[in-house]
Amino acid sequence: xxxxxxEHYTPEGDLAATIAAQLTRAGRDLSRLTTADLAAVDExxxxxxxxxxxxxxxxxxxxxxxxxxxxxxxxxxxxxLAETRGCRVVGVDLSPAYCAAATTLSxxxxxxxxxxxxxxDATALPFGDGEFDAAMTLHVGMNIAAKPLMYGEAxxxxxxxxxxxxxxxxxxxxGAVHFPVPWAGEPSISHLATPDEMESLLAQAGFEIxxxxxxxxxxxxWFEAMATRTSTAPxxxxxxxxxxxxxxxxxxxxxxxxxxxxxxTVGYLCRA
Ligand SMILES: C[S@@+](CC[C@H](N)C(=O)[O-])C[C@H]1O[C@@H](n2cnc3c(N)ncnc32)[C@H](O)[C@@H]1O
Numbered sequence: 001x002x003x004x005x006x007e008h009y010t011p012e013g014d015l016a017a018t019i020a021a022q023l024t025r026a027g028r029d030l031s032r033l034t035t036a037d038l039a040a041v042d043e044x045x046x047x048x049x050x051x052x053x054x055x056x057x058x059x060x061x062x063x064x065x066x067x068x069x070x071x072x073x074x075x076x077x078x079x080x081l082a083e084t085r086g087c088r089v090v091g092v093d094l095s096p097a098y099c100a101a102a103t104t105l106s107x108x109x110x111x112x113x114x115x116x117x118x119x120x121d122a123t124a125l126p127f128g129d130g131e132f133d134a135a136m137t138l139h140v141g142m143n144i145a146a147k148p149l150m151y152g153e154a155x156x157x158x159x160x161x162x163x164x165x166x167x168x169x170x171x172x173x174x175g176a177v178h179f180p181v182p183w184a185g186e187p188s189i190s191h192l193a194t195p196d197e198m199e200s201l202l203a204q205a206g207f208e209i210x211x212x213x214x215x216x217x218x219x220x221x222w223f224e225a226m227a228t229r230t231s232t233a234p235x236x237x238x239x240x241x242x243x244x245x246x247x248x249x250x251x252x253x254x255x256x257x258x259x260x261x262x263x264x265t266v267g268y269l270c271r272a
Contacts, residue, residue, distance in 0.1 A: 071140025075102030
């Protein structure tokens with residue numbers, strides 16, 4: 001199963017080189033990039049950087065804290081958190097290619113000392129008990145069938161009382177999801193929990209839910225704005241570099257999935 005998920009997230013060629021070429025073609029100087037310049041390509045979740053900034057506020061991490069990002073992708077959330085809160089962030093992701101690209105992108109924006117990335121599986125984290133002050137996971141659980149293992153592992157590596165944020169796409173009441181979507185080309189690697197299931201999973205893993213935010217309406221507006229921008233003034237590097245030619249169809253399907261309430265986007269702030 002993880003092979004097919006890794007395949008879905010395996011880019012063609014050298015991802016950092018592709019992104020660098022797109023930015024350079026658009027006249028950007030790679031030595032003067034900011035994390036915001038990369039947000040259209042490295043914040044790989046619905047509502048992009050705005051959602052990460054919301055999570056950064058919830059986690060209340062600060063200088064001296066070590067935060068784990070589970071399923072860190074190209075590292076956008078890890079860099080945004082490290083930059084805005086002054087903490088250190090370790091990312092772990094199934095895709096070695098994403099970890100390599102994340103490391104390169106961090107060096108472009110001068111955050112290589114405060115963020116690091118290593119390959120690993122969310123259901124068997126390569127860390128000891130209680131190593132992290134806080135943890136987050138953005139848009140990862142929807143690829144993972146073994147959710148009790150995933151959230152159990154998150155709880156294990158957190159210090160008692162540590163904050164944990166889950167921001168995920170959940171199954172809505174409107175019926176089966178239209179594919180392809182950014183996390184899956186077809187249903188066999190998509191494992192969406194319902195909101196009720198997510199609450200039980202977090203409680204069973206030993207988390208207390210402090211706050212929840214259903215951002216589905218904002219998500220619909222975000223995708224509609226993205227669809228307009230894509231046809232008028234697209235940013236120089238977008239997630240199309242990562243997801244390929246199916247990207248426009250994925251955006252159309254996400255708009256339909258949200259309008260028809262087939263999916264919800266929900267964030268949870270928890271305490272271990
Ligand atoms: C939609 S991307 C989100 C990336 C990142 N969290 C972000 O928001 O920018 C999903 C990520 O989850 C990773 N992933 C999927 N299953 C995983 C697993 N079992 N363990 C670790 N990472 C996983 C994928 O490789 C991919 O990078």
